[in-house]
Amino acid sequence: MTKGRLEAFSDGVLAILITIMVLELKVPHGTDFAALRSLLPVFLTYVLSFVYLGIYWNNHHHMLQATARVNGRILWANLHLLFWLSLVPFTTGWMGENHFAPLPTAVYGAVLLLSGVAYLILAHAIVAENGPSSQLGEALGRDRKGKLSLVLYAIAIPLAFVNQWVSDAIYVVVSLIWLAPDPRIEARLKA
Amino acid sequence: MTKGRLEAFSDGVLAILITIMVLELKVPHGTDFAALRSLLPVFLTYVLSFVYLGIYWNNHHHMLQATARVNGRILWANLHLLFWLSLVPFTTGWMGENHFAPLPTAVYGAVLLLSGVAYLILAHAIVAENGPSSQLGEALGRDRKGKLSLVLYAIAIPLAFVNQWVSDAIYVVVSLIWLAPDPRIEARLKA
Amino acid sequence: MTKGRLEAFSDGVLAILITIMVLELKVPHGTDFAALRSLLPVFLTYVLSFVYLGIYWNNHHHMLQATARVNGRILWANLHLLFWLSLVPFTTGWMGENHFAPLPTAVYGAVLLLSGVAYLILAHAIVAENGPSSQLGEALGRDRKGKLSLVLYAIAIPLAFVNQWVSDAIYVVVSLIWLAPDPRIEARLKA
Amino acid sequence: MTKGRLEAFSDGVLAILITIMVLELKVPHGTDFAALRSLLPVFLTYVLSFVYLGIYWNNHHHMLQATARVNGRILWANLHLLFWLSLVPFTTGWMGENHFAPLPTAVYGAVLLLSGVAYLILAHAIVAENGPSSQLGEALGRDRKGKLSLVLYAIAIPLAFVNQWVSDAIYVVVSLIWLAPDPRIEARLKA
Numbered sequence: 001m002t003k004g005r006l007e008a009f010s011d012g013v014l015a016i017l018i019t020i021m022v023l024e025l026k027v028p029h030g031t032d033f034a035a036l037r038s039l040l041p042v043f044l045t046y047v048l049s050f051v052y053l054g055i056y057w058n059n060h061h062h063m064l065q066a067t068a069r070v071n072g073r074i075l076w077a078n079l080h081l082l083f084w085l086s087l088v089p090f091t092t093g094w095m096g097e098n099h100f101a102p103l104p105t106a107v108y109g110a111v112l113l114l115s116g117v118a119y120l121i122l123a124h125a126i127v128a129e130n131g132p133s134s135q136l137g138e139a140l141g142r143d144r145k146g147k148l149s150l151v152l153y154a155i156a157i158p159l160a161f162v163n164q165w166v167s168d169a170i171y172v173v174v175s176l177i178w179l180a181p182d183p184r185i186e187a188r189l190k191a
Numbered sequence: 192m193t194k195g196r197l198e199a200f201s202d203g204v205l206a207i208l209i210t211i212m213v214l215e216l217k218v219p220h221g222t223d224f225a226a227l228r229s230l231l232p233v234f235l236t237y238v239l240s241f242v243y244l245g246i247y248w249n250n251h252h253h254m255l256q257a258t259a260r261v262n263g264r265i266l267w268a269n270l271h272l273l274f275w276l277s278l279v280p281f282t283t284g285w286m287g288e289n290h291f292a293p294l295p296t297a298v299y300g301a302v303l304l305l306s307g308v309a310y311l312i313l314a315h316a317i318v319a320e321n322g323p324s325s326q327l328g329e330a331l332g333r334d335r336k337g338k339l340s341l342v343l344y345a346i347a348i349p350l351a352f353v354n355q356w357v358s359d360a361i362y363v364v365v366s367l368i369w370l371a372p373d374p375r376i377e378a379r380l381k382a
Numbered sequence: 383m384t385k386g387r388l389e390a391f392s393d394g395v396l397a398i399l400i401t402i403m404v405l406e407l408k409v410p411h412g413t414d415f416a417a418l419r420s421l422l423p424v425f426l427t428y429v430l431s432f433v434y435l436g437i438y439w440n441n442h443h444h445m446l447q448a449t450a451r452v453n454g455r456i457l458w459a460n461l462h463l464l465f466w467l468s469l470v471p472f473t474t475g476w477m478g479e480n481h482f483a484p485l486p487t488a489v490y491g492a493v494l495l496l497s498g499v500a501y502l503i504l505a506h507a508i509v510a511e512n513g514p515s516s517q518l519g520e521a522l523g524r525d526r527k528g529k530l531s532l533v534l535y536a537i538a539i540p541l542a543f544v545n546q547w548v549s550d551a552i553y554v555v556v557s558l559i560w561l562a563p564d565p566r567i568e569a570r571l572k573a
Numbered sequence: 574m575t576k577g578r579l580e581a582f583s584d585g586v587l588a589i590l591i592t593i594m595v596l597e598l599k600v601p602h603g604t605d606f607a608a609l610r611s612l613l614p615v616f617l618t619y620v621l622s623f624v625y626l627g628i629y630w631n632n633h634h635h636m637l638q639a640t641a642r643v644n645g646r647i648l649w650a651n652l653h654l655l656f657w658l659s660l661v662p663f664t665t666g667w668m669g670e671n672h673f674a675p676l677p678t679a680v681y682g683a684v685l686l687l688s689g690v691a692y693l694i695l696a697h698a699i700v701a702e703n704g705p706s707s708q709l710g711e712a713l714g715r716d717r718k719g720k721l722s723l724v725l726y727a728i729a730i731p732l733a734f735v736n737q738w739v740s741d742a743i744y745v746v747v748s749l750i751w752l753a754p755d756p757r758i759e760a761r762l763k764a
Contacts, residue, residue, distance in 0.1 A: 005198055005252050007578055012206030012394075015585030019593060020210060022659050024218070027597070027666040031674040050659070054652040061578050061648070075252070076370070079245040086213050086241070093218040101222040179649070196389055196443050203397030203585075211401060215409070266443070267561070270436040277404050277432070284409040292413040387580055387634050394588030402592060406600070457634070458752070461627040468595050468623070475600040483604040 003070045006078055007061075013082045014057045017089060021049055024093040045096035048171060049088050052112065055178040056085060056119070067126050077125040081118040087111045105167050106160035112171065113153035120146060149174050194261045197269055198252075204273045205248045208280060212240055215284040236287035239362060240279050243303065246369040247276060247310070258317050268316040272309040278302045296358050297351035303362065304344035311337060340365050385452045388460055389443075395464045396439045399471060403431055406475040427478035430553060431470050434494065437560040438467060438501070449508050459507040463500040469493045487549050488542035494553065495535035502528060531556050576643045579651055580634075586655045587630045590662060594622055597666040618669035621744060622661050625685065628751040629658060629692070640699050650698040654691040660684045678740050679733035685744065686726035693719060722747050 025042055028035035060081075091111045095104040123143070156170040216233055219226035251272075282302045286295040314334070347361040407424055410417035473493045477486040505525070534556050538549040598615055601608035633654075664684045668677040696716070729743040 002256070005202060008199060008581060009202045009206055009248060011578060011582045012203055012585055013210055015582055016207055016210040016589055018655075019586055019589040019659060020214065022663060023214075023593065023596075025660075025663045027663065027670055031667075031671045031676050033676065036676070036680070047656075050652075050656055054649070057582060057652075058645070058648055065575070072249070075249055076245070079241075079249075082209075083238075083241055086210060087216075090213060090216050090218065094222075097218055098222045103222050103224065103227070107227070193447070196393060199390060200393045200397055200439060203394055204401055207398055207401040211405065214405075263440070266440055267436070270432075270440075273400075274429075274432055277401060278407075281404060281407050281409065285413075288409055289413045294413050294415065294418070298418070384638070387584060390581060391584045391588055391630060394585055395592055398589055398592040402596065405596075454631070457631055458627070461623075461631075464591075465620075465623055468592060469598075472595060472598050472600065476604075479600055480604045485604050485606065485609070489609070 003064055003067055006070055006075060007064055010060055010078060010082065011057070013086070014053055014060075017085060018050060018053045018057075021046055021053075021089040021092055024089065024096060041099045042093070042096035045092050045100075048175060049092040051175045051179065053085065053088060055175065056081075056115070059119070059178075063123060063126065068130050070126075071129050074122070074125045074129060077118070077122040081115065081122050084111055084115040084118050088115075100164050100168055102160045102164045105164040106157045109153050109157040109160065109167060109171065112174075113150060113157065116146065116150045116153060120150075145177060149177070194255055194258055197261055197266060198255055201251055201269060201273065202248070204277070205244055205251070208276060209241060209244045209248075212237055212244075212280040212283055215280065215287060232290045233284075233287035236283050236291075239366060240283040242366045242370065244276065244279060246366065247272075247306070250310070250369075254314060254317065259321050261317075262320050265313070265316045265320060268309070268313040272306065272313050275302055275306040275309050279306075291355050291359055293351045293355045296355040297348045300344050300348040300351065300358060300362065303365075304341060304348065307337065307341045307344060311341075336368060340368070385446055385449055388452055388457060389446055392442055392460060392464065393439070395468070396435055396442075399467060400432060400435045400439075403428055403435075403471040403474055406471065406478060423481045424475070424478035427474050427482075430557060431474040433557045433561065435467065435470060437557065438463075438497070441501070441560075445505060445508065450512050452508075453511050456504070456507045456511060459500070459504040463497065463504050466493055466497040466500050470497075482546050482550055484542045484546045487546040488539045491535050491539040491542065491549060491553065494556075495532060495539065498528065498532045498535060502532075527559060531559070576637055576640055579643055579648060580637055583633055583651060583655065584630070586659070587626055587633070590658060591623060591626045591630075594619055594626075594662045594665055597662065597669060614672045615666075615669035618665050618673075621748060622665040624748045624752065626658065626661060628748065629654075629688070632692070632751075636696060636699065641703050643699075644702050647695070647698045647702060650691070650695040654688065654695050657684055657688040657691050661688075673737050673741055675733050675737045678737040679730045682726050682730040682733065682740060682744065685747075686723060686730065689719065689723045689726060693723075718750060722750070 025039060025046060028039060088111060091104065091108040095101075095108045098104050123146075152170050152174050156167040159170070160167040216230060216237060219230060279302060282295065282299040286292075286299045289295050314337075343361050343365050347358040350361070351358040407421060407428060410421060470493060473486065473490040477483075477490045480486050505528075534552050538552040541552070542549040598612060598619060601612060661684060664677065664681040668674075668681045671677050696719075725743050725747050729740040732743070733740040
């Protein structure tokens with residue numbers, strides 16, 4: 001089974017998710033700076049979610065680059081990941097429009113956590129099909145970033161009910177961890 | 192005639208349908224658990240429709256994998272299938288926002304039934320072009336799942352006016368039948 | 383210059399246009415047959431526009447199948463066609479929601495006419511690059527369907543202010559002309 | 574690392590952006606010419622933004638045609654470009670619905686400027702990976718259009734608070750500079 005359509009379909013869904021999020025940035029009625037300023041929380045949440053979806057697209061791209069074969073289980077594990085990511089525009093809109101209120105902040109983190117778990121399940125399904133000694137099997141063994149992210153999300157979710165700004169800061173930190181280039185992967189791919 | 196653009200176009204339409212359905216999950220005004228709970232019927236309908244569109248994408252992917260040639264009739268049979276699937280976001284929204292009322296539940300099933308019939312027409316158009324002894328021709332002969340689904344939808348539609356929960360349960364059951372992996376197809380594809 | 387991205391981009395735009403049109407089919411407030419019946423004009427217009435966009439995708443697919451080389455002029459001629467087609471969801475919504483009133487009916491036809499002209503310009507740009515004796519050059523010479531459609535649109539637009547139902551009937555007739563398979567093209571492609 | 578998915582994802586995002594912009598062209602309530610005329614500012618802004626996104630797609634297409642290798646930095650530079658372009662539907666809607674008021678006109682230009690800068694960063698990232706003597710390295714050296722555009726945007730933004738019509742005229746002029754075919758690039762690609 002070829003992986004071409006899996007990539008094309010995932011690219012399509014991620015491209016649309018990234019783009020419909022911007023629809024939450026509703027055209028304001030006024031035309032002064034105050035009207036623009038009132039959009040700031042929605043805009044900042046949009047930037048954060050754009051970066052997260054960009055990270056997922058980037059990692060998905062790398063992971064499938066290293067995948068030789070796909071099967072039915074992988075197709076469904078991929079759809080499962082896309083399901084949780086499809087909720088990001090909703091949680092982005094809810095958190096942004098409510099100026100980072102506690103519950104929306106916690107739900108935002110919960111969707112990130114479930115997306116991270118779904119990504120892990122997908123990675124394991126790919127390794128199970130392609131062999132633990134495959135290029136991806138090795139990469140997964142040292143997936144410290146992925147595991148650290150899940151732990152940080154799990155901390156941020158209950159913290160949102162104590163102080164949501166700490167949770168929001170954690171989400172920003174996790175995104176920065178992923179934005180920083182990983183020299184080992186780049187080096188491997190060049191070699 | 193190559194099948195590349197048929198696949199790309201169908202992937203595009205299915206990716207967009209799956210994604211615009213989430214727009215029915217409108218950002219609530221409140222920020223408490225009650226606001227979240229009020230979204231539950233829409234969310235559950237979204238999950239069901241996401242699974243259905245995922246099943247169609249998955250099956251479409253398998254069917255075209257086994258297709259060698261396409262013609263004008265196949266292009267239109269494919270557009271006919273996409274037409275009925277394009278109504279899924281509408282029926283999903285109508286059923287979810289009205290807490291599974293009888294008529295929306297029946298219409299939801301009618302669109303599933305017509306999509307199933309359109310899929311059958313597409314499969315027959317592909318077999319007519321590629322020969323009954325082709326890989327797909329054999330697969331179609333034993334398409335018991337597809338025929339059973341059509342019968343179950345046809346039962347669920349009138350039942351919605353007696354007790355819509357039975358109909359909804361039937362829709363869930365049909366989706367579970369398809370979610371379960373089919374060992375024979377996987378085995379064939381591996382061989 | 384490869385034609386791959388031209389096809390991919392056009393497929394993307396057409397897939398999205400076909401799909402966002404369905405957003406005009408707004409979820410009704412009621413749950414009875416009257417609520418469903420009130421959607422009939424919007425639904426019928428949706429069906430007509432779906433068929434038209436399907437015809438354009440189909441013909442675009444055939445035309446580029448027969449194209450060897452693309453250049454900058456072809457890219458812009460293609461964007462020009464996509465521009466007019468991008469207005470179809472708007473004219474569809476306007477005509478459907480106003481129960482086929484005269485002006486919306488005329489504007490619907492005007493966008494069809496301008497799309498048809500844009501298609502002709504694109505076809506000529508492709509022939510200019512690929513030579514009049516190319517496969518497409520010959521196909522264009524006998525493009526009687528295309529020319530007839532433009533004449534019929536040009537008749538339907540002013541007629542909308544006399545009796546819009548005649549104009550609507552003309553739009554349906556033109557779509558049926560295109561839906562009927564063209565045995566010569568299929569025969570050529572098989573040979 | 575192959576560039577196929579980078580192109581596919583960018584095509585997807587650009588196709589969606591171009592298409593959701595048309596959603597700002599809301600179906601009017603009336604059915605007379607006055608209703609249509611009231612849409613004129615939104616329509617004109619839509620045309621301008623459509624042309625701009627078309628130019629970006631066109632240039633992106635040419636640039637990647639001349640690219641041999643991509644790396645992680647290029648993927649992120651591309652996402653950065655798509656981020657600014659994703660704000661075009663918002664600025665288009667804001668400027669169009671407010672009949673070219675000063676602040677929306679300035680913000681429209683700011684997003685064009687930042688998109689232009691992001692395009693330049695992407696071009697430099699590609700040259701850094703593919704070598705200054707690559708086909709793209711040479712093309713970038715003579716990128717006078719790109720630099721002139723950035724200067725013109727930088728002039729138009731503050732001017733919007735003096736006379737926004739001058740700014741709007743500058744945006745139109747820049748788009749016309751890009752629409753005119755560049756005989757050198759076409760000649761190169763033919764050779």
